Amino acid sequence: MTLNELRYAVAVARERHFGRAADACHISQPSLSVAVRKLEEELGVTLFERGHGEITLTPAGESLIRQARRILDEVGVLREMATQQQDQLSGPLRLGAIYTIAPYLLPELIPVLHEHAPNMPLVIEENFTARLRDRLKAGELDAIVVSLPFEEPGVVTLPLYDEPFVAVLPAAHPLRQEKPLSVDRMAEANLLLLGAGHCFRDQVLEACPRCLQSAEETGSAARNLQGSSLETIRHMVASGMGVTILPCTAAGADRYAQRLLAVRRFANPVPTRRVALAWRTSFPRPQAIEALRQAVLETGLSCVRFIQPGQRPGRVGDAGAAASG
Numbered sequence: 001m002t003l004n005e006l007r008y009a010v011a012v013a014r015e016r017h018f019g020r021a022a023d024a025c026h027i028s029q030p031s032l033s034v035a036v037r038k039l040e041e042e043l044g045v046t047l048f049e050r051g052h053g054e055i056t057l058t059p060a061g062e063s064l065i066r067q068a069r070r071i072l073d074e075v076g077v078l079r080e081m082a083t084q085q086q087d088q089l090s091g092p093l094r095l096g097a098i099y100t101i102a103p104y105l106l107p108e109l110i111p112v113l114h115e116h117a118p119n120m121p122l123v124i125e126e127n128f129t130a131r132l133r134d135r136l137k138a139g140e141l142d143a144i145v146v147s148l149p150f151e152e153p154g155v156v157t158l159p160l161y162d163e164p165f166v167a168v169l170p171a172a173h174p175l176r177q178e179k180p181l182s183v184d185r186m187a188e189a190n191l192l193l194l195g196a197g198h199c200f201r202d203q204v205l206e207a208c209p210r211c212l213q214s215a216e217e218t219g220s221a222a223r224n225l226q227g228s229s230l231e232t233i234r235h236m237v238a239s240g241m242g243v244t245i246l247p248c249t250a251a252g253a254d255r256y257a258q259r260l261l262a263v264r265r266f267a268n269p270v271p272t273r274r275v276a277l278a279w280r281t282s283f284p285r286p287q288a289i290e291a292l293r294q295a296v297l298e299t300g301l302s303c304v305r306f307i308q309p310g311q312r313p314g315r316v317g318d319a320g321a322a323a324s325g
Contacts, residue, residue, distance in 0.1 A: 003075060005039040006068040008032045009047055013065045014138070016055045073139035073282070080284045088287035089117040095292070096125045096132040096144040100200040100230055101275060104249035105145065108299035117291045129199050136280065143279040143289060145296075147199050150278055157278045160296050161304040165207065165271040166251050167264040168234060169243045180267040183245075187211045190242035192233045200230075200273070204245050207271035211245075237261060247273060248303035275304075 011021035012032070022029040040047050047061035057065060097105065102124070110122065125132070125141065132144045133152060150157055167186060169176050175185060187210035194201040205212050230250045237244050238260040251263045277296070279289055297306050 001039060001042050002035075003072065005035045006072055008035045009039055010065060010068050010072060010138075012036060012048060012055060013057055013061070017053075018055065069138050073280075076139050077282050077284050087119075088285040089291055090119045092121050092123050093285075093288050093292065094123045094125070094140070094142045096127060096135060096141045098129055098132065098146055098199065099126050100194075100198065100247060100250065101145055101147070102126045103229075103231070104247070105275075105296070105299070105301070108301060109295055112298045113292065113295040116295055117288070120288060120291070128197055136278065139280070142283060142285070143277060143292060145275060145277055147203070148274040148276050150276060152278070154281050155278050156281055157276050158293065158309075159274055159276045159307045160293065161301070161306045162272050162274050163247045163249060163304045165204070165245050165266065165273070166248050166303075167243065167266060168237050168246050168251055169262045169264065170237060170240050171260050171262050173243060173262065175243065176262040176264060179264070181264045182267050183208045183271060184210055186243060186245060192236055192242045192244045194230070194233070195228060200247065203271070203273050208245070234261070245271070249301055251303075 008021065008025055008027075011024050012018060015021040015024060018033055018036075019029050022032040025032060036047070043064065045060040045064065046058050047064060049056045049058055103126075106124065113120070113122070125135070127135075129146050129150070132141065132146060133150075135141045136144050136155065137152065145160070148157070148159065167175065167181050173189070175181060175189060178185065187208055191211050193204060193211070230246055231252075233244050234246065234250070234252060236242065252261075277289070277293055283289065293309075297308070
């Protein structure tokens with residue numbers, strides 16, 4: 001049994017396809033198939049059920065692949081401890097972030113982090129929370145930036161900042177005259193939402209339960225934007241198709257924002273999300289995590305409320321919003 005055989009088996013379990021697993025491992029499919037078969041013979045169990053274009057784990061395979069991931073993770077820890085012990089800020093850091101955070105945090109974060117840790121480039125992945133969780137647990141990411149709540153055994157979670165939501169309206173929309181604006185009033189407009197699977201959509205609907213009912217009754221674009229992005233929605237608002245609720249960092253200020261968009265604060269209690277950094281307790285580069293945390297605090301995001309270490313997180317809605325009115 002070799003580490004490569006374990007890696008190949010884990011790749012097949014992840015991809016559910018021998019060809020894609022071989023591509024991910026940078027070897028030929030026949031070589032990967034032989035290695036996996038050899039591992040099965042040595043263990044005396046069948047790890048995978050092989051169908052026509054479909055690969056599934058056997059019951060025995062589920063538990064054995066889970067253990068293989070732990071072994072590979074520990075091997076990775078051993079290697080990183082050996083290579084990074086002298087300088088934990090040297091070498092790439094694999095960072096994941098959810099889709100509704102990455103485009104707005106990373107442009108501010110990367111220059112600051114580069115100043116503090118110039119020899120620690122970021123390998124960045126944007127994805128859904130569930131996928132980032134799996135990749136963090138599997139040791140394929142070193143740290144992730146997500147929205148709370150987020151709980152996982154063996155994972156440390158550290159709050160970074162509270163981010164209020166704001167209303168984004170077409171410039172001439174009647175709701176722009178309401179100061180401050182009630183969240184429930186958004187349910188009376190043509191509200192554009194992200195598709196299912198985005199945690200931000202769930203947070204908006206938690207803050208405004210009437211918004212989902214309104215969207216279903218009016219047949220708004222909420223159901224037609226599956227897999228869309230906050231940027232796409234913001235552009236559609238600028239075009240006059242409807243209104244939306246965004247995290248304040250995504251409200252934006254581009255060449256048409258002042259002319260075509262109006263951004264408004266909400267009345268108390270302001271809907272807010274708490275953004276946090278998460279990493280495995282076994283990750284051997286605590287200085288890298290601290291450098292990342294410190295860089296986030298120094299980004300100067302104007303509309304969020306940063307949470308200092310040891311500081312009791314403030315009441316949701318305390319943060320100011322970069323919004324007019």
